[in-house]
Amino acid sequence: MATAVAGPDDPDVPGGPDDPDVPGGPGQPDVRGGQGVAADAGLLRFAAVGSVDDGKSTLIGRLLHDTKQLFDDQIQALSSASRRRGVDGVDLSFVTDGLRAEREQGITIDVAYRYAATPRRKFVIADCPGHVQYTRNMATGASTADLAVVVVDVTGGLREQTRRHCCIATLLGVRSWIVAANKMDLAGWGQSAFDAVAGDVAELARRLGASPPLVVPVSALDGDNVVEPSDRAPWYQGPTVLQALQDAPSGTWAAGTGNGARLPVQWVLRRPGGGRDYAGMVSGGVLRPGDEVVVLPGGGRTVVAAVSTFDGPLDAAVPPMSVTVTLADDLDVSRGDLIAPVAGAPEPREEVEATICWFAEAPLAAGQRYQVKHTTRVAPVRVVSVRSRLDVGSMTLTEAPELRTNDIGVARLHSAVPLAADAYPANRVTGSFVLIDEATHATVAAGLVGLPPVTAGTGSPAAAPVGELRP
Amino acid sequence: MTVTADSQHAGPAGPGAVGPDGSASGRLRRPSHLDQLEAHAVFVMREVAAECERPVLLFSGGKDSAVLLRLAEKAFRPARFPFPVMHVDTGHNFPEVLAFRDRRVAELGEDLIVASVQESIDRGRVADPGPDGSRNRLQSVTLLDAIAEHRFDACIGGARRDEDKARAKERVLSFRDGFGQWDPRNQRPELWQLYHGRVRPGEHLRAFPLSDWTELDVWQYVERERIELPSIYFAHRREVVRRDGMLLATSDWVRPGPGEAVEKLEVRFRTVGDATCTGAVRSAASTVAEIIAETAASRVSERGATRADDRVSETSMEDRKREGYF
Known part of the structure; x- marks a missing residue:
């Protein structure tokens, strides 16, 4: 072990364990410096969402700074970058806004992924952009999250873009939110500003079918209630943002297992002695030797003879493990097929109705052709019809002939190959797809199998949770 | 796969090991964070191998690429890797690393391509920075030339998002245009784990199976797998x-x-x-x-x-x- 505690200018690194900032002493929060060896209490993946300039990046920077996740050389680099742009001290938004253009403009363009460990758990953090034009990048960050940290500037209230982000997050299955009512310092720590935001957010969560969110009054700039509890809001008795993150349930995104085991075949492994095994990621339920399964869309039935990995056979495999399956019978199985238990297997369909988040410049309209990537299958699809578009302000679906950039709506697609899809709320893997432009290969849409639970027509608010299938 | 939170210092499980379900009680064990990282990385490797025509695995002899080789074994054994292994050789190597590279590739029985910065200098593709100059940046030209020569459409590499603030912004499958350029302002959306590997001729992808690993994760995996x-x-x-x-x-x-x-x-x-x-x-x-x-x-x-x-x-x-x- 090196013993000297070295500054960033000193080559005699890494620093030692006697760093005075490392917790353990009195008054230190429940955090650990450096990379920390976290107890394996469950990885939590969360995305910071909300409107531009409400303080997402600053909040994430504050969280990382106050949990001692930033290295000395990084802090020094942040401080000199801040100075160059006329900021006194350290601009914490630069922790995640690492691109030249982002720092020039003071905005987030694309998702930054950061990693943090406390003694309680490990975090994968996606700091999402707030601008409408980068909604596709926000969706990228939210699609793999367990939880959303919704950042709202209390002096501005709940903006349309925050509503859009909350809607997309909930559609994507992120129903657990922690709301950071930010810039409380600018509101003089007045409870009325906080209450207004808390009321609006609770109402939005109710209409979207998200869990009732915890709302925390914070100042990301000053560090109140992010990691360190604050005495500036004596009327608030709840946890800090970090405490709430540590207590949040994890792994919900991989857990969509409603209909039983799913194994999209990814790769066919030929055994040296003859015979084939099928590799893939367990994407729902539990897969065990002896399970009676069907291979879709072909429909051949057989029994799972063995489940294994490079390290040997398994008694059972759960999401999100990558495994290899041996089948009892010699069926025609190839990449893109789905292995599922006979009971509860999805019905392969050529026509699929889906909720679409549209990213491309050119609108989505009936008659167009794309490639769909659904699990490990890529196939041509045609747009049969665009049915409706979601009005984010009123949360209602209205008839629309096309979807434009960043619109959310409902479309019916016809696939050249039957798709063995589940409804998205039942399974996030088999219930999701992307559309790919055939000429440029750009990813132009995220698709969720099933309808958003808002009533077609005008004016009726959502009565059931978003993402649930309606007849 | 059988390493638990309590036994992170145990070695890898051998054949016949108990599965991830605590067998006797029938209770399922939640995969540890290393299990999850491994499973995702194996998934990415298989997706790239399946979606791309001519992938290559970049191997520097460093710890991250040594982990990549183990993950490739986990993804594709008992078959051979569905891609060659390539080293971009600056000519300024630690001899221990070159020896390790050759030994490891020979043990695996895989094909090694060496793309040489010295050859790029000799052919006049790049200027020689002199005997004491760094050849680090020159690697880009050598790498892009090798990609063009072998018509690779995907390079699997060991870069991690925790290494640098620009890498923190990068997709797992990261698109490069016909000039090999990354455009950080216009990356492809990457939803869920629906990685798509389609590119036009001359374009390629960089694939980063270790995107979500930290330096510490890599070392814990090295320990667990005895790499x-x-x-x-x-x-x-x-x-x-x-x-x-x-x-x-x-x-x-x-x-x-x-x-x-x-x-x-x-x-x-x-x-x-x-x-x-x-x-x-x-x-x-x-x-x-x-x-x-x-x-x-x-x-x-x-x-x-x-x-x-x-x-x-x-x-x-x-x-x-x-x-x-x-």
Whole structure:
């Protein structure tokens, strides 16, 4: 072990364990410096969402700074970058806004992924952009999250873009939110500003079918209630943002297992002695030797003879493990097929109705052709019809002939190959797809199998949770 | 796969090991974070192999690419890898690393391609920075030439998002245009784990199975899987000079300048790259367990401690990546 505690200018690194900032002493929060060896209490993946300039990046920077996740050389680099742009001290938004253009403009363009460990758990953090034009990048960050940290500037209230982000997050299955009512310092720590935001957010969560969110009054700039509890809001008795993150349930995104085991075949492994095994990621339920399964869309039935990995056979495999399956019978199985238990297997369909988040410049309209990537299958699809578009302000679906950039709506697609899809709320893997432009290969849409639970027509608010299938 | 939170220091499970369900009680065990990272990385490798026509795995001899080779075994054995292994050789190597590279590739029985920066210099593709100059940035040209020559459409590499603020922004499958450029302002959306590998001729992808791994995760995985690494990762005594706030190992390409004293110190390397710009750190950590303890307590980032190439400007990595650097 090196013993000297070295500054960033000193080559005699890494620093030692006697760093005075490392917790353990009195008054230190429940955090650990450096990379920390976290107890394996469950990885939590969360995305910071909300409107531009409400303080997402600053909040994430504050969280990382106050949990001692930033290295000395990084802090020094942040401080000199801040100075160059006329900021006194350290601009914490630069922790995640690492691109030249982002720092020039003071905005987030694309998702930054950061990693943090406390003694309680490990975090994968996606700091999402707030601008409408980068909604596709926000969706990228939210699609793999367990939880959303919704950042709202209390002096501005709940903006349309925050509503859009909350809607997309909930559609994507992120129903657990922690709301950071930010810039409380600018509101003089007045409870009325906080209450207004808390009321609006609770109402939005109710209409979207998200869990009732915890709302925390914070100042990301000053560090109140992010990691360190604050005495500036004596009327608030709840946890800090970090405490709430540590207590949040994890792994919900991989857990969509409603209909039983799913194994999209990814790769066919030929055994040296003859015979084939099928590799893939367990994407729902539990897969065990002896399970009676069907291979879709072909429909051949057989029994799972063995489940294994490079390290040997398994008694059972759960999401999100990558495994290899041996089948009892010699069926025609190839990449893109789905292995599922006979009971509860999805019905392969050529026509699929889906909720679409549209990213491309050119609108989505009936008659167009794309490639769909659904699990490990890529196939041509045609747009049969665009049915409706979601009005984010009123949360209602209205008839629309096309979807434009960043619109959310409902479309019916016809696939050249039957798709063995589940409804998205039942399974996030088999219930999701992307559309790919055939000429440029750009990813132009995220698709969720099933309808958003808002009533077609005008004016009726959502009565059931978003993402649930309606007849 | 059977390592639990309580037994992270156990070795990998052999054949016949109990599955992840605590068998007797029938209770299912939640995969540990290393299990999850491994499963995702294996998934990415298989997707790239299936979606792309001509992938290649980039192997530097460093710890991250040694982990990649183990993950490739997990993804594709008992078959051979569905791609060759390629080393972009700056010619400024630590001999221990070259020996490790050749031994490891031979053990695996896979094909090795060496793309040589020296050949790029000899052919006039890039200017020779001189005997003491860094060839780090020149690698981009050699890499892009090799991609064109072999018509590779995907390069699987060991880069991690925790290494640098530009890498923190990058997709798992990261698109490169016909000039090998990364456009950080216009990346493809990457929803869920629906990685799509389609590119037009001349374009290619960089695939990063270790995107969500941290330096500490890599070391914990090295320990769990008992992955062999070049000896320079472990504490040893070596002649170094202090330059630009770093400890550089003396060699044919790093010679003490005027006023620079050669010291013999106990050091190890946290990263392995071009010998002219990869610094050593003082350390007595001679085992993986000691390195894990040291890494967990470190107050200086992996690249901050050791890479001169990142110190050129605020956005050195972004600038290099835009040009095609790995």
